Amino acid sequence: MPFTPYHFxxxxxxxxxxxxFIDFTTIxxxxxxxxxxxxxxxxxxxxxxxxxxxxxxxxxTIVALSLSICIYPFRKHLNAIVSLFGLExxxxxxxxxxxxxxxxxxxxxxxxxxYAEMNPFYPFLExxxxxxxxxxxVYNLCFSLGFVGFFVYLLRVLLKIRVRRREGDAFD
Numbered sequence: 093m094p095f096t097p098y099h100f101x102x103x104x105x106x107x108x109x110x111x112x113f114i115d116f117t118t119i120x121x122x123x124x125x126x127x128x129x130x131x132x133x134x135x136x137x138x139x140x141x142x143x144x145x146x147x148x149x150x151x152x153t154i155v156a157l158s159l160s161i162c163i164y165p166f167r168k169h170l171n172a173i174v175s176l177f178g179l180e181x182x183x184x185x186x187x188x189x190x191x192x193x194x195x196x197x198x199x200x201x202x203x204x205x206x207y208a209e210m211n212p213f214y215p216f217l218e219x220x221x222x223x224x225x226x227x228x229x230v231y232n233l234c235f236s237l238g239f240v241g242f243f244v245y246l247l248r249v250l251l252k253i254r255v256r257r258r259e260g261d262a263f264d
Contacts, residue, residue, distance in 0.1 A: 098231055099123040101238025102198050107191070108244045114191040115183040117170040118163050122195025125155060126203075141209035148214035152200045156192035163188055178249035205230050 103123035107116045130142040145151040163170065167183045174181055181187075204212045204221035211217050225233075 096124045096127045098234040099127075099199055099202065101234035101236070101241065102202065103195055103241075104245070105237040105241030106194060106198065108241045108248065110194075111179065111181070111248070113187065114194060115163070115167070115170075115187040116174050116179055116181060116191070118159070118183075118188045118191035119195040121163070122156060122159055122192045123199055125159060126152060126196060126199045143203055143207045143210045145214065147200055147203055147207075147210050148212055149197065149200055150214055152196035153193070156189070156196045159196075160185065160189045160192045163192075177245075178252060179245075202230060202234065 100120065100123060103119050107114065107119040126146050129144060129146040132138070133140060133142050133144070146155055164185055167188065171181050171183055200210075200212050201221070204210050204219055205223075205225045206227055208219065208222055210219050210222075212219060212221065
């Protein structure tokens with residue numbers, strides 16, 4: 093996607109929906125990290141397609157594993173940041189790896205609908221997803237999922253506040 097923040101929409105939706113089972117910070121990072129590849133290609137004027145090896149499921153797997161290993165030692169610090177937004181989480185390596193894989197794979201899938209140069213199932217050189225959905229539909233889907241995910245996040249936080257108030261009243 094030319095505008096990477098669109099990838100945050102599905103990540104927020106999936107991250108909130110599966111919150112107890114996957115690491116929220118990791119899915120947010122994993123959903124956009126693959127776009128470092130086009131950035132490097134543009135910055136260094138490399139003679140290759142913008143969506144190359146790391147925009148394949150094989151490349152995304154390598155990135156997901158690497159990201160998981162890098163994030164794991166910092167999980168407590170990252171979870172402290174997420175808790176500032178009302179999302180308290182205690183992440184395990186299993187939660188982090190699941191979030192990394194979901195985030196990177198969703199990125200590859202969404203971009204596969206848009207870019208002819210992609211070969212998501214490399215080493216097979218074809219893109220069976222190209223043209224299945226229009227670009228407008230993909231962008232609207234990403235935006236809509238982000239909106240719904242944010243709404244579910246707000247509900248989660250408001251319900252948590254309500255439960256804490258009730259628990260506080262029970263002790264008075």
